[in-house]
Amino acid sequence: MTAPHHNPGHPIQLQLGQESITAFSISGLATYALVPGLNCAFDMGECLLDAVPLERVFLTHAHGDHSRCLLRHESLRRLLGMGPATYYIPRQTLEGFRGLALAWKALENVREANFEMPRFAPLAAGESVWLNRQLAARAFAVSHTLPSLGYTLFDVRKKLKPEFQARTGPELAQLRRQGVPFEEEQWLPRLTFIGDSTIDTLYRERHIGQSRILFLELTYLMEEERELARKRGHTHLDDLLAFLQECPDVLQNEHIVLKHFSMRYERRLILSVLKARLPKTLLDRVHILI
Numbered sequence: 151m152t153a154p155h156h157n158p159g160h161p162i163q164l165q166l167g168q169e170s171i172t173a174f175s176i177s178g179l180a181t182y183a184l185v186p187g188l189n190c191a192f193d194m195g196e197c198l199l200d201a202v203p204l205e206r207v208f209l210t211h212a213h214g215d216h217s218r219c220l221l222r223h224e225s226l227r228r229l230l231g232m233g234p235a236t237y238y239i240p241r242q243t244l245e246g247f248r249g250l251a252l253a254w255k256a257l258e259n260v261r262e263a264n265f266e267m268p269r270f271a272p273l274a275a276g277e278s279v280w281l282n283r284q285l286a287a288r289a290f291a292v293s294h295t296l297p298s299l300g301y302t303l304f305d306v307r308k309k310l311k312p313e314f315q316a317r318t319g320p321e322l323a324q325l326r327r328q329g330v331p332f333e334e335e336q337w338l339p340r341l342t343f344i345g346d347s348t349i350d351t352l353y354r355e356r357h358i359g360q361s362r363i364l365f366l367e368l369t370y371l372m373e374e375e376r377e378l379a380r381k382r383g384h385t386h387l388d389d390l391l392a393f394l395q396e397c398p399d400v401l402q403n404e405h406i407v408l409k410h411f412s413m414r415y416e417r418r419l420i421l422s423v424l425k426a427r428l429p430k431t432l433l434d435r436v437h438i439l440i
């Protein structure tokens with residue numbers, strides 16, 4: 151008999167402003183978030199058919215509940231005649247994932263001529279990649295028990311430098327011909343995804359709070375689980391409440407998605423604990439991914 155946990159595996163549909171996202175996250179079971187409007191996904195603990203057309207997958211870390219279906223995604227794309235997707239992974243995991251791909255090749259008896267290594271793109275904290283001319287992703291360090299990255303997607307806009315704002319169209323055209331750089335880039339944080347993390351990441355990476363949407367892990371809620379949370383590199387509700395008290399102005403996000411709750415909780419328990427303990431200013435913006 152299975153435990154009466156809060157969601158046996160159904161994907162959840164979120165509409166967060168302009169963003170339609172399909173997501174699922176339970177600690178130890180699976181985590182993923184699909185953003186079809188931006189042609190990308192975060193983590194691949196499970197691989198829905200809806201995930202297969204997405205061409206970029208940002209993987210936070212190598213724990214199985216976040217990464218187990220990366221190769222399934224890759225092989226389903228091949229089966230369906232789609233070109234290779236790109237898998238952004240923490241740099242330290244590259245050899246492991248390559249080894250995994252080679253192990254499958256051997257197990258499935260794939261001939262050398264038919265084998266293609268999945269397109270892994272290792273990233274380090276601070277590195278950025280362009281998804282298109284107006285959208286970029288930047289990786290940042292996340293504190294967990296394994297090498298782990300968080301990702302922020304930015305809308306990148308060109309705007310006039312202050313000293314050129316009063317210029318007319320023809321004047322700007324003239325400047326362009328002369329090669330004068332009168333524009334600067336503005337990076338507007340649109341969506342931030344953190345996989346598993348202790349609260350340390352929030353204290354260190356303050357830019358997270360400026361993101362319009364934030365996916366945040368909150369695995370443990372019960373008083374007696376504080377030590378467990380520390381040991382497993384997760385966030386406990388008490389950690390989040392302490393952070394909100396010490397740094398009340400950091401999380402400016404319009405939408406905060408709390409996810410990755412422990413499998414042992416029932417739905418009702420999660421809702422009642424969070425409603426009783428989270429401050430109202432946060433609750434108004436919170437989506438509980440259950």
Ligand SMILES: [Zn+2]
Pocket residue numbers: 177178181213215216346410
């Ligand atoms: Zn996890």
Ligand SMILES: [Zn+2]
Pocket residue numbers: 211213294346
């Ligand atoms: Zn983990």
